[in-house]
Structure formats: structure tokens, C-alpha cells
Amino acid sequence: FSQGFILSSCLVRQYFLIDQSLNWTEAQTYCRQKHVDLSTTENATELTRLVNTLSFAGYTSDVWIGLFNEVTWKWSDGSGAEYVHWEIFKNEPNFASAQQFCNSTHLSPPSFSTTGTQLEPKFTYVNNSMSWSKAQKFCRDKFVDLATIRDENDSMIVQNLGPFADHPWIGLYRDPIFNWSDGSSFLFSNWDNVYNVIGLMKVICGVTSLSTSGTWKFSSCGRKLPFMCYSLTGEYLLYFFIDQSLNWTEAQTYCRQKHVDLATTENATELTRLVNTLSFAGYTSDVWIGLFNEVTWKWSDGSGAEYVHWDTSDYEPDFYAAFQFCVASGINGRWRDEYCGNKYSFICYNGNAISHVSLTF
DSSP states (O other), X not given: OOOOOOOOTTOEEEEEEEEEEEOHHHHXXXXXXXXXXXXXXXXXXXXXXXXXXHHHHTOOSOEEEEEEEEOOOXXXXXXXXXXXXXXXXXXXXXXXXXXXXXXXXXXXXXXXXXXXXXXXXXXXXXXXXXXXXXXXXXXHHHSSEEOOOOSHHHHHHHHTTOOOSSOOBOSEEOOOOOEETTOOOOOOOOBOSSOOOOTTOSEEEEEEOGGGTTOEEEEETTSOEEEEEEEEEXXXXXXXXXXXXXXXXXXXXXXXXXXXXXXXXXXXXXXXXXXXXXXXXXXXXXXXXXXXXXXXXXXXXXXXXXXXXXXXXGTSSOOGGGOOOEEEEOTTSOEEEXXXXXXXXXXXXXXXXXOOOOOOO
């Protein structure tokens, strides 16, 4: 869904309304081909700029933005949530105001705890109102954990402990993680005070509109909506991590077709931006950059090196630290590339020289 991306502080996002109805993934593809990506808003200034773009276009209905949320429910004891028992008639889970990550619509209800084993749990109703995190700690201190409900039988056992005046906590939860399509950090939010009905969806995608003053909500990613792209203004190099294995020439061709070229870094700031792009992508192995070196050996007298006699048993020439441009001959007559500033004895020759090359190190 997302790609690694770091925005320099000197760059400005410029937003574009695309009045073409696509699903979220199609809109993402369009924006990446024509601009940079689906819209990201990291602060109030960018939000105002996006809203002004919609206002100028006179468009008041829903549009896609680059926000998305992966829906993965799990139990407090670490097990996966293969069985669920939502109150479908109340449109649960409804993710009100994009703030609900635990299994209750109430702020401080009682809770169910579990004793026994995972195979033979024993449930206990704890009539003590507290937050989900405090209920989890309480259950882990006093029992085993907050209740894990594995099947219809467990569900019936829990129901038969009632009736209850409130909705007690159980161990079901999900992580409060939001993502931008371009991989930017999620540090700023502007939620609409509405229900975001999740149902059984695994991913939900972000929507905004002028009619709600640019607040955000979630919808099914399959809806067909217009969408907001962004481009960048200012002097910059923008780096993109491409998770596709190609040789250097193939990678160069890809970058020239899809972007500008393979990555160039001309200063420490650009190097930091490139490293951060890899960090956000979570990729730690080797990647191609645009740097290359043409290896043309020649002799001091100007003649070409058609004959070579490298010490291949020691992987010569090994161009150590990219700093070895001169050649020394070993006792066995085989050659090694070396740093030209090293202090060695040397061999001259007499005869007719074609020309002379002088190097200073």
C-alpha cells in the first residue's frame, strides 16, 4: 500500500483534485504516475491548502486521500481472532471518530477475566469500571488475562454470566496505527465525529470533503470516488524505494521511465533523506544507486593495458574503500591495486617511451 518517503522542510505540497471516480488503489496508482502520490496532510497549513483546493474547484462531496488503516483484530493473550461475534444490527464495529481500538463502545466498563488454560478457560465477571489497558493489567495480575472468546460455546458461557448493566471489556483489540500512502509519519489528525463502519473489511481507506471542512473518515476502499493527488514545489531530490530486483542497467532504465534517474546524493542532507527513505521502507539490504565507475587501466607511459596479471587468488583488484587506483607487483609477479599515496619501492624501465602520465596524490 505505502512507499518509503521523506519530505524536506523546504518543500511544499501542491494539491490537485482529480474529478475521476476510481477506487482507492486505482487512485493511488494514478497519483503516483501523474504526480507524487495520493494526498498527505501533515499539519494544519497543509490541511488548509487542501481544503482551499476543494473550495476553488467547488467540489463538496467525498474524495479519496492517501490515508489508510489495516484492520487486524487480536486477543490480549496474543492469539488471532478467527472467531468474532459483532453486534451487526448495531453496525459494529463502527470505529466512532476513528478512536475505538478495543472491543467496547464505552469508556470505562467492567470486564471479563480468564483463568484456567487456553483450552479450558474459566471466565470471571469483574464489576469494576476501568479503561481497557487497566483492565488488562488487572486481569493479568489477578487472573490470567482479559477474556479470549474462541468460539460460540465460549460466547454463550460469557453471556450466561450476565445480564450486565454495561458492555464489559473482553481481550479483543487492534493496534492504533494509521498510514499515509507515501509512507509519511502519522503525526497530525483531523477526524470527523462520525461512525466508520468496518464490518469484516481488512483495510479501510481515508476520505475527506469540503462539506465537513476537510475532516477525515474511513470508507470501503472499493468505492468509486474522485481523489486528491499532490505534487511538490521547491528545489529537491525526492527518493523512492523500488522493491523490485533488477540489474543496474535495468534499474536505470526503470527510474528514467518512471521518475528521473537512479538516486544521486550530492550532500549530507540528501544522503540523510535517502537513508530515511530506506528506513521507512524497513529495507536493510543492498540497493542500487546511480553511482558507477568506468574501469580503464592504462600504463604510466600512456599505453593501454591489454595484458593484465592480477593476483586473483586474493580477489585482486579489490578496489578497497574505493580508493585504490595504482598497481604494485608482488614477489610472485602478480599485481594488486593499491592507494597511490602509499610509500613503496618501485621499478623503472629504459627504452622508447610513447608519452608520460603524471599523477599527484
